[in-house]
Amino acid sequence: xxxxxxxxxxxxxxxxxxxxxxxxxxxxxxxxxxxxxxxxxxxxxxxxxxxxxxxxxxxxxxxxxxxxxxxxxxxxxxxxxxxxxxxxxxxxxxxxxxxxxxxxxxxxxxxxxxxxxxxxxxxxxxxxxxxxxxxxxxxxxxxxxxxxxxxxxxxxxxxxxxxxxxxxxxxxxxxxxxxxxxxxxxxxxxxxxxxxxxxxxxxxxxxxxxxxxxxxxxxxxxxxxxxxxxxxxxxxxxxxxxxxxxxxxxxxxxxxxxxxxxxxxxxxxxxxxxxxxxxxxxxxxxxxxxxxxxxxxxxxxxxxxxxxxxxxxxxxxxx
Numbered sequence: 657x658x659x660x661x662x663x664x665x666x667x668x669x670x671x672x673x674x675x676x677x678x679x680x681x682x683x684x685x686x687x688x689x690x691x692x693x694x695x696x697x698x699x700x701x702x703x704x705x706x707x708x709x710x711x712x713x714x715x716x717x718x719x720x721x722x723x724x725x726x727x728x729x730x731x732x733x734x735x736x737x738x739x740x741x742x743x744x745x746x747x748x749x750x751x752x753x754x755x756x757x758x759x760x761x762x763x764x765x766x767x768x769x770x771x772x773x774x775x776x777x778x779x780x781x782x783x784x785x786x787x788x789x790x791x792x793x794x795x796x797x798x799x800x801x802x803x804x805x806x807x808x809x810x811x812x813x814x815x816x817x818x819x820x821x822x823x824x825x826x827x828x829x830x831x832x833x834x835x836x837x838x839x840x841x842x843x844x845x846x847x848x849x850x851x852x853x854x855x856x857x858x859x860x861x862x863x864x865x866x867x868x869x870x871x872x873x874x875x876x877x878x879x880x881x882x883x884x885x886x887x888x889x890x891x892x893x894x895x896x897x898x899x900x901x902x903x904x905x906x907x908x909x910x911x912x913x914x915x916x917x918x919x920x921x922x923x924x925x926x927x928x929x930x931x932x933x934x935x936x937x938x939x940x941x942x943x944x945x946x947x948x949x950x951x952x953x954x955x956x957x958x959x960x961x962x963x964x965x966x967x968x969x970x971x972x973x974x975x
Contacts, residue, residue: 666745667699667745668709668742668745670698670699671698671699671705671706671709672698672706672821672822672825673825674693674694674695674696674697674698674703674822674825675693675694675697676691676692676693676694676826676829676830676952677691677692677694677925678690678691678692679691679692679923679935679938680923681922681923682918682919682922682923682935682939683939683942684943685947686943686946686947687939687942687943687945687946687947688835688836688941688942688943688945688946688947688948688949688950688951689942689949689950689951690935690938690939690942690951690952690953691829691830691950691951691952691953692925692931692935692938692952692953692954692955693822693825693826693829693952693953693954693955694925694955695822695954695955695956695957696926696927696955696957696958696959696960698738699741700734700737700738700741700765701734701737701957701958701960701961702734702737702738702956702957702958702961703819703822703846703954703956703957704734704735704737704738704739704957705738705741705742706818706819706821706822707735707738707809707814707815707818707819707845707846708735708738708739708741708742708807708818709738709742709818710814710815710817710818711739711807711809711812711814711815711818712727712739712742712743712746712748712807714814714817715805715807715814716746720805721748721805723747724803725748725749725803725804725805726748726749726750726751726803726804726805727739727743727748727749727750727751727804727805727807728750728751728752728753728795728798728799728804728805728806728807729750729751729752729753729795729806729807729808729809730753730754730788730791730792730794730795730809730810731752731753731754731809732754732755732758732762732783732842732885732886733754733758733759733761733762733763733765733766733885733886733961734762734885734886734956734957734961735809735886736750736752736754736762736766736771737762737765737766737769739752739771739807740752740765740766740768740769740770740771741769743769743770743771744769744770749770749772750766750769750770750771750772751771751772751773751774751798752766752771752772752773752774753774753776753791753792753794753795754766754773754774754775754776754791755775755776755777755778755787755791756775756777757778757781757782757783757787758885759885759961759962759964759965760964760965761960761961761962761963761964762885762961765961774794776790776791776794780881781881782881782882782883783871783881783882783883783884783885783888783889783890784871784879784880784881784890785871785879785880785889785890785891786890787889787890788810788889788890788891792810795808809843809845810843810889810893810894810895811894811895813895815843815845815849815895816845816848816849816852816895817849818845818849819845819846819848819849819850820849820850820852820853822846822849822850822853822954823849823850823851823852823853823854824853826850826853826854826952827853827854827857827858830950830952832950833858833950834854834858834861834950834951834952835860835861835862835945835949835950835951836861836862836863836864836938836941836945836949836950836951836952837850837851837854837861837862837863837864837951837952837953838863838864838865838866838905838934838937838938838941838951838952838953839864839865839866839934839953839954840866840867840884840886840887840888840930840933840934840956841865841866841867841874841887841888841893841896842886842887842888842889842893842930843889843893843895844865844893844895844896845895846954846956847863847865847896847900847901848895848896848897848900848901850954851863851900851901852900855900862902862903862941863900863901863902863903864901864902864903864904864905864937864941865896865901865903865904865905866887866904866905866906866907866933866934866937867887867888867904867905867906867907868882868884868887868888868906868907868908868909868912868933869906869907869908869909870882870909871888871890872906873888873890873891873892874892874896874904874906875904875905875906876906879891882909883909883929884909884912884929884930884933885928885929885930886930886956887930887933905937905940907933907936907937909929909933911932911936912929912930912932912933912936913929913932913967914932915932915933915935915936916928916929916931916932916959916967916968917967917968919931919932919935920959920968925955926958926959926960926968927955927956927957927958927959928956928957928958928959928961928962928967929962929967930956930957931954931955931956931957934953934954934955934956935953937953938951938952938953
């Protein structure tokens with residue numbers, strides 16, 4: 657892959673090659689090492705840039721996306737930001753079907769890249785099983801027109817393709833091996849793309865799918881409402897392949913939010929709530945595996961996307 661240090665490259669060439677750091681303050685001497693891949697270094701601040709680029713370029717190569725067409729997607733914000741970014745560079749109109757419950761920074765980012773937003777209200781005021789079907793219904797209606805391309809992150813296999821490079825990068829960055837990898841599930845594209853690569857090269861690696869405990873569709877078979885953008889959509893993702901993960905775990909959203917604040921204050925890492933969930937699970941896996949092992953997870957995005965909400969509200973620190 658070309659790098660951003662080369663004059664004249666497209667900003668699309670800066671996607672990927674994200675750094676990996678070891679958590680040094682949250683782990684204990686009795687646990688495995690934990691490495692975190694920092695996807696906030698991508699142009700729009702999340703790993704969704706990888707997927708957006710793959711979805712658009714694969715559609716172009718097949719001829720299903722052509723000049724003059726508009727791209728549409730149902731999104732909690734980061735996918736929409738990434739697609740708006742890629743479409744802006746390539747000259748496509750982009751329309752995001754989203755909701756005002758998602759982080760304001762994400763909605764503003766999509767608009768900044770020129771996206772048109774279709775806002776769908778959530779009956780519960782949170783992330784629940786009815787929201788994404790309502791969003792998808794509008795996407796399918798728009799997609800009936802010949803000048804629209806529905807990128808469909810939840811069913812499009814190009815989404816998985818876009819994340820396989822992340823797995824290849826991890827193999828290069830951690831040549832000593834990886835014993836476990838975990839990640840929160842939304843569309844499941846990231847977990848499946850990375851797992852496809854890791855399990856091919858490291859058949860014994862343990863891959864764990866994560867979800868919010870208040871919407872445990874994978875672990876308990878029912879959905880509920882929660883407040884973590886981008887994951888726990890209320891149904892089992894079509895991309896999720898039982899052959900590519902070994903376990904599913906549900907974690908408390910409150911604990912994930914607390915972990916975000918600990919990551920900032922103890923590790924100097926400003927991340928969003930899905931990352932807090934990932935690290936929470938990684939810490940438990942690290943204790944289970946013990947010294948000499950390696951656990952890897954992902955910082956899905958940057959915490960800069962959540963500063964207008966209450967994630968980092970610390971009233972006791974404001975004078």
